[in-house]
Amino acid sequence: xxxxxxxxxxxxxxxxxxxxxxxxxxxxxxxxxxxxxxxxxxxxxxxxxxxxxxxxxxxxxxxxxxxxxxxxxxxxxxxxxxxxxxxxxxxxxxxxxxxxxxxxxxxxxxxxxxxxxxxxxxxxxxxxxxxxxxxxxxxxxxxxxxxxxxxxxxxxxxxxxxxxxxxxxxxxxxxxxxxxxxxxxxxxxxxxxxxxxxxxxxxxxxxxxxxxxxxxxxxxxxxxxxxxxxxxxxxxxxxxxxxxxxxxxxxxxxxxxxxxxxxxxxxxxxxxxxxxxxxxxxxxxxxxxxxxxxxxxxxxxxxxxxxxxxxxxxxxxxxxxxxxxxxxxxxxxxxxxxxxxxxxxxxxxxxxxxxxxxxxxxxxxxxxxxxxxxxxxxxxxx
Numbered sequence: 235x236x237x238x239x240x241x242x243x244x245x246x247x248x249x250x251x252x253x254x255x256x257x258x259x260x261x262x263x264x265x266x267x268x269x270x271x272x273x274x275x276x277x278x279x280x281x282x283x284x285x286x287x288x289x290x291x292x293x294x295x296x297x298x299x300x301x302x303x304x305x306x307x308x309x310x311x312x313x314x315x316x317x318x319x320x321x322x323x324x325x326x327x328x329x330x331x332x333x334x335x336x337x338x339x340x341x342x343x344x345x346x347x348x349x350x351x352x353x354x355x356x357x358x359x360x361x362x363x364x365x366x367x368x369x370x371x372x373x374x375x376x377x378x379x380x381x382x383x384x385x386x387x388x389x390x391x392x393x394x395x396x397x398x399x400x401x402x403x404x405x406x407x408x409x410x411x412x413x414x415x416x417x418x419x420x421x422x423x424x425x426x427x428x429x430x431x432x433x434x435x436x437x438x439x440x441x442x443x444x445x446x447x448x449x450x451x452x453x454x455x456x457x458x459x460x461x462x463x464x465x466x467x468x469x470x471x472x473x474x475x476x477x478x479x480x481x482x483x484x485x486x487x488x489x490x491x492x493x494x495x496x497x498x499x500x501x502x503x504x505x506x507x508x509x510x511x512x513x514x515x516x517x518x519x520x521x522x523x524x525x526x527x528x529x530x531x532x533x534x535x536x537x538x539x540x541x542x543x544x545x546x547x548x549x550x551x552x553x554x555x556x557x558x559x560x561x562x563x564x565x566x567x568x569x570x571x572x573x574x575x576x577x578x579x580x581x582x583x584x585x586x587x588x589x590x591x592x593x594x595x596x597x598x599x600x601x602x603x604x605x606x607x608x609x610x611x612x613x614x615x616x
Contacts, residue, residue, distance in 0.1 A: 235262025236568045240308045240402065243268060243300070244284070245291075247313030249382070250390035250418065251341050252280035255311055257395045259283030260561040260570040263309075266587055268300065269580040271608045281577030282552075287588070288581030288608035296606045297322050303591050304329045309337040309398055316342060316351040326413045336411040337401045341394045343385075345417035357382035360389070360418035366426045373443030373450065389421025440495070446470070452502035453478060453492065456531060457509035464531035465509060465517050477526035482508045552576070581610040 240263040244255035252267075259265040265284040269275065273288070290296040301324065304310050310329065312319055319325050319340075326338045343360050344350040350363070358379045361367040366385075371378035394416035401412055429438065437446055444450035453469040469478040475492050479485070482505065489504075490497035509517065514530050521528040532540055538549040538557050550560050552574045561570035584607050588598050601607040 235571055236565060237262040237399075240264065241306065242266065242309040242311060243303050243307045244311040245313060246270060246273065246276065247341075249278040249280065250386045250394070251311060251313035252276050252278045253387055253391035254339075254341060254394045254398070255284060256280045256282050257392070257561070258309075258398065260572045261565075262568075262571070266303070266583075267578065268303075271581075271605065273580055275580045276577060279577065283573040284578055285583035285587060286578040286580055287584045288610070289584075290606050291322055291324070293604075293606055294323075295601070295604065297324055299588075299593075299601065299606065300324060301329065301332060302593070303587075304336055305333045306591055307333070307336065308402065309339060311339045311341065311394070311398070313341050315344075315353070316340075316346045330411060330413070334410055335405060337398055337405070337414065338411065339394055339398050339401075339414040339416060341390060341416045343390075343418050345420060346415045357385040357418070360385035361422055363419045364389070364422040364426065366422050366429070369426075369429060369438065369442060369448065371442050373441060375443070377442065384425065385418040385422040388425050389423070390416065390418040393421035393424065444495075444498075450495075450498060452498050452505050455502065457506050459509055459514040459517060460511060461513040461515075463514035465514060466529050466531050467505075468527040470527070474525060474527045477524050478528060481520050481524060481526050481528065484508065550574070579610050579612055581608040582612065584609040 237258060240258070242255060242258050242263045242265045244251060244265055244267045246252075246267055246269045255265045255267065260283060267276070267281060267284045267286050268291075269286050269288045271288045271290045275281070275286075289299055291300060312324075326340075329338060330336055340346060342351070343355040344353060344363070358367065361379065361384055362377075364385070367377045367379065369377075370380055394414065397414040397416050401414060405411060432438070438448075439445070440450060442448065447454060449455045451470075453467055453475055456464045456466050458464055467478065469475045472492065476486065479489065484504075490501060512520075517528070518530050530540075537543055543549060548560055549557050550572060551557050554576055561572055564570075585598055588601075588607070589595075593601075598607070602609065
């Protein structure tokens with residue numbers, strides 16, 4: 235796999251950090267998740283392919299253990315607000331002095347500087363501060379958060395993964411590590427570069443929810459079908475739009491011009507009335523094999539069983555029969571190989587990890603005795 239041999243120390247946190255670590259593990263990195271002693275594990279359920287070491291970082295000797303781990307690691311992934319690692323005497327100045335090749339990835343909401351750097355927040359707050367949230371929602375309604383995907387996982391976890399891979403590549407030239415400030419506000423902003431760059435093109439000049447690509451156009455939105463399901467329409471280009479009109483059984487010469495925005499509300503109502511007369515399956519049959527950019531809106535239960543997704547092998551099943559998306563993108567020569575095993579228990583691999591990093595059995599016993607580490611092996615099934 236592409237990242238085979240890369241050692242990653244991931245300090246346990248909420249969704250964005252675990253996702254970043256999981257992506258690295260899927261593509262071959264050896265990821266050690268450092269959990270808090272006494273914690274209940276990764277509530278985000280993104281521990282695939284990782285091992286767990288339970289460690290009390292608030293004790294100086296616990297922080298000392300992490301320093302020894304980082305001295306032999308390639309990447310440290312930490313998900314805390316600015317200043318937390320410094321208070322633990324685990325800041326980049328210290329760890330990079332001990333291991334100049336270390337990639338020190340700091341994944342936070344607001345970044346390492348600025349007035350909000352030490353403030354609490356969630357996806358909706360980061361998206362709001364980036365400006366992106368102001369663009370999302372229906373006409374006349376308040377801005378609406380699109381799940382916690384854009385800031386947490388797109389602007390946060392995935393951008394941090396990119397930063398780590400880029401820093402690892404740069405290290406092959408310089409033989410030096412560096413600090414990465416991956417934060418969700420700037421990550422979400424960067425994702426929205428297209429919106430910023432096209433402001434003067436007229437794509438976003440109307441109020442929220444009334445533009446070409448935000449649900450305002452009748453040919454770029456979703457419609458309810460007769461069975462209460464939905465179809466997604468994205469027929470922007472004229473040739474696709476003509477096929478949409480034909481599939482709906484309408485006549486172009488009896489409709490306003492496609493790009494006549496004043497007529498979009500009445501066109502949307504007309505399209506909605508037509509879509510409501512047939513079931514989703516019937517519309518799928520009508521548009522199957524036609525480049526009208528019309529597709530069914532699938533549920534999580536349906537998506538893995540759709541013909542296209544099955545043919546692509548887009549979903550995988552683990553040993554617990556739980557379904558999830560296959561890692562992407564697909565590298566044809568060195569593809570990801572996601573683990574099919576269950577997520578690790580907190581502290582399940584504590585001793586074996588410490589041994590691999592050069593700790594003696596006597597040192598491990600003392601750490602146990604002082605409750606700095608925790609080792610929880612799963613009980614054998616009878």
